[in-house]
Amino acid sequence: MLSVIIISCLLAFASGKPCNTDGSNSQLHLSLNKNLLRSLETQQGLPNPSVHLALRLSNTHNHAKEGAHLDKLKNNLHNDIQSSLSNSQSVVGLMALYTLALKSSCYDLNTITFTVSEKSETLLIHLKKQMELEKEHIALSHRPLTNYYQYSLGVLALCASGIRVNNHVSNKLIKAVEHDYFKHGESESIDTYAMAGMALQCVKEAGFHGQNAAELDTALNKIKQKLLAAQRSDGHIGNEFSTGLAVQALLAMGSQVEECAASMEAMRTDARNNTYHNPMAISQILPALHQKSYLTVKSKQCQNEDNTLVLEPVDPVVVLPSKTKVNVKVKVVVSSGATALYSVDAPVGSSLLEVLELLKGANVNFTFEKESSLWGPFLSVVNGEQARQSDRRYWKLSSDGAALSEGVNDFKIMTAQNITITNTSY
Ligand code: B12
Known part of the structure; x- marks a missing residue:
């Protein structure tokens, strides 16, 4: 028996897949996928573009439910972004996630428009303009209007949609990496390093950065080192909630799946312990467990997709307040x-x-x-x-x-x- 397990591990290793002897990993991934799909039914407030993106990057799909959610994004989220734009509020992160969600459903981005001061322009033009405002704010105060996580999301969304990212915009991100500007409260923001890694990797692969190729490479190397240095002995990179984005970034930047095996196992242990009950958390770890990153949206094809993801009815669980x-x-x-x-x-x-x-x-x-x-x-x-x-x-x-x-x-x-x-x- 032991020799069978060892051989199947070696085969899995050779094929680039993490060791999985009994298919329990796939079962766990499927159950996370179902939990995420189920969250669409219970979600309050705006439809969540991050959840949509993760569902679309999964291996199994429910076309009817994903399609209905796409419609909700195009109506409810769209209207919310429209009103923020009309009120001159900066919504770069939400717009970027909306863009990535639409792209992950292979939706024609050129048909999505917003109207500001009676002028109608496409989503991508608006995103580009928002990024210019963010960039100008950095030039004045060394900080984006929102934060560097959203700034990175903006670069990634533009780049993954095939839009040339202005060199000045990506340079601001490179400089922020150089000067260690990514903070979450008092500590380093691993989530932001991860998002910046995916964004700058996209810029590198698109060849948008002719003049400053060396600085771009230095920033990417630094991000990789930061992520690797943040790996704890239990496999987490940063904390339970940043590990998914960190693994996504490492994969996008060329790490082999085996190099991330310990972090993936740490997330699976968390998932078994029900750490990821917030749909937003599942949406950031599931692509990593499927060995994908947000960058894979760039080349996403939507033909011949699986359509087998079905939700079994669940009995409503009524949790009574504890007497203790x-x-x-x-x-x-x-x-x-x-x-x-x-x-x-x-x-x-x-x-x-x-x-x-x-x-x-x-x-x-x-x-x-x-x-x-x-x-x-x-x-x-x-x-x-x-x-x-x-x-x-x-x-x-x-x-x-x-x-x-x-x-x-x-x-x-x-x-x-x-x-x-x-x-x-x-
Ligand atoms: C930037 C950021 C912050 C900034 C937000 C303001 C700013 N500068 O823009 C600050 C420093 C204020 C912040 C605070 C907190 N944060 Co924070 N934050 C982030 C980060 C890096 C990016 C969020 C973002 O811009 N998303 C993009 C936009 C499009 O999405 P959004 O939902 O509209 O963004 C808003 C909310 O996310 C909100 N926000 C930020 N953090 C948190 C945390 C919680 C629990 C909630 C409900 C909302 C929230 O602020 C964003 C900007 O308005 C994420 C990383 C990640 N992986 O998502 C962590 C992250 C969301 N934060 C986290 C945490 C724990 C916190 C705090 C609870 C920390 C604390 N101990 O006090 C507090 C929130 C306390 C509160 N008052 O309710 C965790 C959440 C994990 C979880 N399971 O809930 C994350 C995932 C980081 C991590 N890996 O641990 N955060």
């Missing part, structure tokens, strides 16, 4: 440094959002507001004080001194703890 309660202390630190302390007993398994709602209803002078995003509710206002992207501030979440790796809706309270919510600049 734990004490949660919540400390709020506003921008002046003043603090306020609250305490509440919450059922075990409550989300942090539910805990904050309990506090809000308890008449203890605690209030909060949230904004919706692709990752779910983002805490934006606490006790009347706003922490805004335009002021480079956010409400940072920590538990017992350690920064949370999930947001208010996903983080579950299992034990008594001290939560700190700090108005932080970045």
